[in-house]
Amino acid sequence: MTNIKVYGSGCASCKRLHERAVLAAKTLGIEGEVEYVTDIQRLIDLGVMQSPVMTINDEPAIVGYVPNEEEIVKVIKETIGT
Amino acid sequence: MSLFAPIQWFADWLTYGVFHITEKTLLADAVDFFIFDTIKIFLLLSVIIFIVSYLRTYLPPEKVRLFLAGKNSYLASLLAAIFGIATPFCTCSAIPLFLGFVEAGVPLGATFSFLVSSPMVNEVALVLLFGLFGWKIALLYAFSGIVIATLAGIAIGKMNIEHLLEDFVLKNRTKNNIVIQKMTMRARYERAIEYTLDILKKVWPYIVVGVGVGAWIHGYVPTDFLASYAGADRWYAVPFATLLGIPLYSNAAGVIPLVKVLTEKGVAIGTTLAFMMAVTGLSLPEFMILKKVMKPKLILIFASVVGAGIIFTGYLFNAVLG
Numbered sequence: 001m002t003n004i005k006v007y008g009s010g011c012a013s014c015k016r017l018h019e020r021a022v023l024a025a026k027t028l029g030i031e032g033e034v035e036y037v038t039d040i041q042r043l044i045d046l047g048v049m050q051s052p053v054m055t056i057n058d059e060p061a062i063v064g065y066v067p068n069e070e071e072i073v074k075v076i077k078e079t080i081g082t
Numbered sequence: 083m084s085l086f087a088p089i090q091w092f093a094d095w096l097t098y099g100v101f102h103i104t105e106k107t108l109l110a111d112a113v114d115f116f117i118f119d120t121i122k123i124f125l126l127l128s129v130i131i132f133i134v135s136y137l138r139t140y141l142p143p144e145k146v147r148l149f150l151a152g153k154n155s156y157l158a159s160l161l162a163a164i165f166g167i168a169t170p171f172c173t174c175s176a177i178p179l180f181l182g183f184v185e186a187g188v189p190l191g192a193t194f195s196f197l198v199s200s201p202m203v204n205e206v207a208l209v210l211l212f213g214l215f216g217w218k219i220a221l222l223y224a225f226s227g228i229v230i231a232t233l234a235g236i237a238i239g240k241m242n243i244e245h246l247l248e249d250f251v252l253k254n255r256t257k258n259n260i261v262i263q264k265m266t267m268r269a270r271y272e273r274a275i276e277y278t279l280d281i282l283k284k285v286w287p288y289i290v291v292g293v294g295v296g297a298w299i300h301g302y303v304p305t306d307f308l309a310s311y312a313g314a315d316r317w318y319a320v321p322f323a324t325l326l327g328i329p330l331y332s333n334a335a336g337v338i339p340l341v342k343v344l345t346e347k348g349v350a351i352g353t354t355l356a357f358m359m360a361v362t363g364l365s366l367p368e369f370m371i372l373k374k375v376m377k378p379k380l381i382l383i384f385a386s387v388v389g390a391g392i393i394f395t396g397y398l399f400n401a402v403l404g
Binding site for chain 1: 179
């Protein structure tokens, strides 16, 4: 099962990434919720220094920028290899 | 500036040829100015942000901190201030950046230098300054931004402020897991395009409004109107401009076209630079976010040191150039 999370501090671009990730997950028929993590400590534990971050199966896939929905779909597909 | 001659030609053509505004009137002047400045700024922004954001994909903060970690604290502050120009900064990244730097063992002072210079000396501000004031002022701004950031970092580093950080910050020091994303050329190019569009989308209304109000002032407010209130000989102008800049962060893109015309109307250049540095470098939203990692007293120290640096720079340039 593919698990997608978005990490952010609650700023505008973080929220935007979360919204788009939710749509992308829906497009790909990925089950389960796209969790939105605002705990900064967990972001730091990932080893990144920019927000927002999207992880796929707990590996950072998008760091520090907000791509459009198509791009997010592409990133997810490439990572899970379907 | 011959590079922009075609834009001037186009602005003239629109103003007089298409809109049929009578030449040499105040309205014609304002409209012409508005069209010319808006196009020029957007062209400059698109090209330069693209180049900068492409290049900066090679220098993510994760790499910068590896480079800064373990360096002598003076050198680290200077380098952090310089790196601050090249690395992307969004207020929402302030916390992870801060924690990431501390975690990697970057001297605290250098971390503050980075926090000051990264938003203050950014490419949007520099492009606008270059386009509206010329390269000398843009360079002056960049140079003084780096000096303020370096010295502020060194000063804060000397203050023994560790107890003013929130407790969990220093716990991170033991960890050292670093992820640096690998990117293809194509990914860098796409990232740069996306970033450029994102910035343009974010700043265009401010620029249009800023240039619009600026054009109106340019056309209708008499030259030197403000000199008696904010000329170089008015001692209170610099601190007042600095305070005024603090709540204006999100409007940095609109503020610069505006201050351009304010200098035309007699505001001293040092006062103008101080105002812009306060707009970009002292940001209320950033302070709110920083509260998660530092106690209010430290934020106050941070803001005061940077504010003092900005005010000093303002006076200096008023004295030298005013």
